[in-house]
Amino acid sequence: MIWELTMRTFLLLAFVLFCGPAIAQPAHLKLIIFPGGLSWPIFVAQDKGFFAREGLEVKVTETPGSVFQIKGIMAGDFDIAMTPFDNIVAYQEGQGETSFDVPPDLFVFMGGISSTLRLIVQPGIATFADLRDKTLGVDALSTGYTLLMYRLLEQNGLPPGSYKLERLGGTASRVKALTEGRIAATMVSSPQEILPEQNGFRRLGDIQSMLGRYQALSGAARRSWAASHPNQLQSFIRAYVAAGEWLTDDQNRAEAATIYARYIPNTPDALIAKAREAMLSETEGFQPRAKFDPAGAQTALAVRKQYGVPKKDLPDWRTYVDETFYDEALKAK
Template sequence: MNLFQRAISVTTSLLALSLSAAQAAALDKPLEVIVFPGGFNWPIFVAEEKGFFAAEGIAVNVTPTPDSKYQMVNFIDGKFDIAMTAMDNVVAYAEGQGAAPTQATPDIVAFMGSDNGFLRLVSIPEVKTVADLKGKRVGVDALTTGYAFVLREMLELGGLNPAEFEYVQAGGVMKRFEALMQKSFAATLLISPFEAAAQRDGFNILANGSEALGAYQGVVGAVRRDWAKENGDKLVSYIRGYQAALDWLYNPANKDEAIQILLKSVQGMKEPVAQASYQILLDDKLGFYKRPTIDEKGVATVLALRSKYAEPKKELADPTHYYDTQYLERALAAPKP
């Protein structure tokens, strides 16, 4: 081997080592996940606490978001890898109907589902029925995304038209809950188990989203398509860790420990509310999906509401355009070797 060939060989070896180091660093880098704060992140709390994510070779950093605008903008612009968010938010930003501008062009997709939304219309003690909201203010996250259209549909089903109530933009579910407790508005849409805490203080549950709307895809895991292509193995590992946590949560033998994890993970959570959360969020029929699949009929309901209420006006008809189950199928196909 002459001097030139040796130089090429050394350069190639150094390049290979550099690539290996870069790949290893990528694997060691934690997944950045942004969530709305609350008990509906229970599977994530458990996966971290019980080492289910670690068993899949990944670390996860969880960041709570103050509202959907902050979540979606920073997710789409690359600050976070995964957003646990409303399916409605995925559709809104994918269709250019988002409540805030992004630097990057949204190319996002849901990869797994969590639940049917756990949506409850909750009011101050003085308001006993939907009809009592006439002439009053109701709180929403953002006016054009999140669950604003769900709330509007529920109020219309209850006999009110938009001219008979006023929307107040109040931020994410934690902010809305706190504002409702202070009676800053008369009602808002809460996600379980926040309604349990409100009900203990004399507030009223006026309507249940799943009963009013039927199938509805609530929280999903969402990713940028290009990120998913480059990080497919990590995404599969995340799903597997999440699934292991669901299996653990649904085992009745783990109830006491599960409640302790929830109490530790949700700031201000009290024992009675944690007990109620267990009954609500782990209900065999209405709780977390036991497999984090996407409910196509539920996505179709999301599209129907956006087609009815969103601006600019669009007719959205193909649920499969907004989700990709290839990573979920890989994760659930067989146990990790």
């Protein structure tokens, strides 16, 4: 009798161990972002467990510049990029800084940031005319915010050719070159203009007030990857949106500042407060629910049509955007 009970217990345990429900393993996702406060929602999603809640294990890489980022996503080294909308247009249209053996299949699936782009100059620069024949820093010559700078300068009497350009990579590298006196000016995405301005560097131009709304940072991926990983992409979108909503809630202000300081060490509290003000403005900054802005996209396309090389008649913004994954991810929210 005892042997029978022992045998039954053994069989029951074996059934539970081998036939019971398996523990779900997190889906691995490779994300590439630009460093700095513009990635605050990503920091929150990592720190507060929004990615984990969606069953994602996200490996985050900070890019030194847009060329590295686009090359990496095209090579399959990364699944998702947070990158300017214009970068996707440039490479899809063959106007990017590099070419590929296969046609790019990049697309934008959500927004991220509207505008918040400033032309920051040396303390001694008082007018646009003072930039004539000076060296200006750019990420790449033909993509991203460089074309915006071309428009801003030409609108103020400085056509291409009246200044020199130096490729320096992402905003952090350009700000470093500016503060070291190696360049006279550069386009800076908020909130990375705050510290230079506190140290005497000047804001000569502001994109939104001078050119209108502009779709800046956006969520992007390869169409082929998205088609084969729809659940992972939708999970990422939900996590990013949830992190953004948490960040926006004023009750979380103190904890959000702590998270900012954890990912960007040695940042003074006053600067973090200014970063929050800049990125949660009513008119620009982090877009509510990361919703893509068609009007801002049209601004980007108009600028690219003017300065992109080779010259092209660009199609509608919908050619580069597919919000199907976004809509599906948030339809129950």
